[in-house]
Amino acid sequence: MAGRSSQNGAGSVTGGGGGAFGENVVARAVGADDVALVADLQVDGGVAEGSAVAGDGAGFHDDGLVGIHDPVLNMLAAFNNIDPADARMIAIGGGQSTSSTSVMNASADPSPENAVETVGLSKTYVGRRGEPEVRALRNVDLRIPAGSFFGLLGPNGAGKSTLINILAGLVVRTAGEARIWGYDIDRDMRAARRAIGVVPQELNIDPFFTPRELLEVQAGLYGVPKATRRTDDVLAAVGLTRQADAYARTLSGGMRRRLLIAKAMVHAPPVLVLDEPSAGVDVDLRRQLWSNVRDLNRQGTTVLLTTHYLEEAQALCDHIAIINHGRLIACEPTEALLRRLDTKEMLVTVAETLNGVPAPLQRFQPEMTAPGRLLFRYPPSQTHSGEILAALREANLTVTDLATREAELEEIFLSLTSQPDEEAGEEASR
Secondary structure, X not given: OOOOEEEOOOOOEEEOOOOOOOOOOOOEOOOHHHOOOHHHOOOEHHHHOOOHHHOOOEEEOOOOXXXXXXXXXXXXXXEEEEEOOOOEEEEOOOOOOOOOOOOOOHHHOOOOOEEEEEEEEEEEEOOOOOOOOEEEEEEEEEEEEOOOEEEEEOOOOOOHHHHHHHHHOOOOOOEEEEEEOOEEOOOOHXXXXXXXXXXXXXXXXXXXOOHHHHHHHHHHHOOOOHHHXXXXXXXXXXXXXXXXXXXXXXXXXXXXXXXXXXXXXXXXXXXXXXXXXXXXXOHHHHHHHHHHHHHHHHOOOEEEEEOOOHHHHHHHOOEEEEEEOOEEEEEEEHHHHHOOOOOEEEEEEEOOOOOOOOHHHHHHOOEEEEOOEEEEEEOOOOOOHHHHHHHHHHOOOOEXXXXXXXXXXXXXXXXXXXXXXXXHHHHHHO
8 A cells, every 4th residue: 555645844744646546644643542543543553553544544653553534534523432232422622632742741730720620520320121220429529639649439229339430430420510631521532541540340451461462552552652661660669570461361359459550650640530449459458559649649640449348437537528319428638527526535444343333433424344343435525535634533533544535537437328319209200
């Protein structure tokens, strides 16, 4: 096919001579979020060379990306994604860029105040075969501060996965707006996609590729030029340098989880989403996983975590949001959320054998759990621990052991999510 295509000074491909189909039509090289159509396929030149993709209607750009210059296919590119839930195509806005070279690396942009922001975000799944519609999200206003370690909690079916899938571009919102690193997920779709990396709950790695090969393929899908890829750095960040050239099928469960994180980080996104990353992982591997994720967060990556291990969320997250029945019912710093349940316990063991509660302690109404043990339950906002200790001294009691228990996230979670869905009840009664 000599003379079929030639590269111009800008690195694009134009049609050859002889009035061939597609003559003088400028090629377009587009990114991984356009893979729903062949017209929008971008792969690494070294991978595609010699394959059907690099055939008659395609040429290579200077940056090693395949550009397809079939005008019919280019007309079809007005549609470039599918909502798996509704089986509908997602349209690209007319003002969006479709050139891989025109989209900035989102992680290089100045840090916005909020890494993720949604306004009035709603999603309703249409009922099928006579079933009622499902309102998965209801006017969710969410702000995730840049650089935070943010926990998104909720019961099964609360809407967490729907929210994440909307941010990732896998589900079409019904109403509202969403921005990732300042980019609107519709108007600036390509930049928004490059600003987020999603680690799914399921293991989705090719067992016959090595970690190094998997990261190279992933970087190619995101259009990361070979000269700027950080494969070795990403592998080192998740502790997989020694296993870089081993088949993925030989890795342990914890290593595979870390490899998923590495895949999500190859394009250096400022926002990392972890969907139940520690599910089914043993205690030791879980600690290794969280150590790696904490390091990423310390380096500036905003982490959005969904988990059912509430003690994990309490220990890791500096901000927590709780979603239930599709509504956001809490969103605040972890410490402030824990103070919502104004209760604390103090278990005091004394050397003396008690037959009753001494007079100086009666105003605290302690419970005698054993002859020498007193359990105090009190609201920290009204009573200080020092007041109880002073009353113990006044009663001439010798304290041999003392333990306190603060309110835990699990208690607050249960108190907030135990409320019935009032709107669903009203709809059912109609």
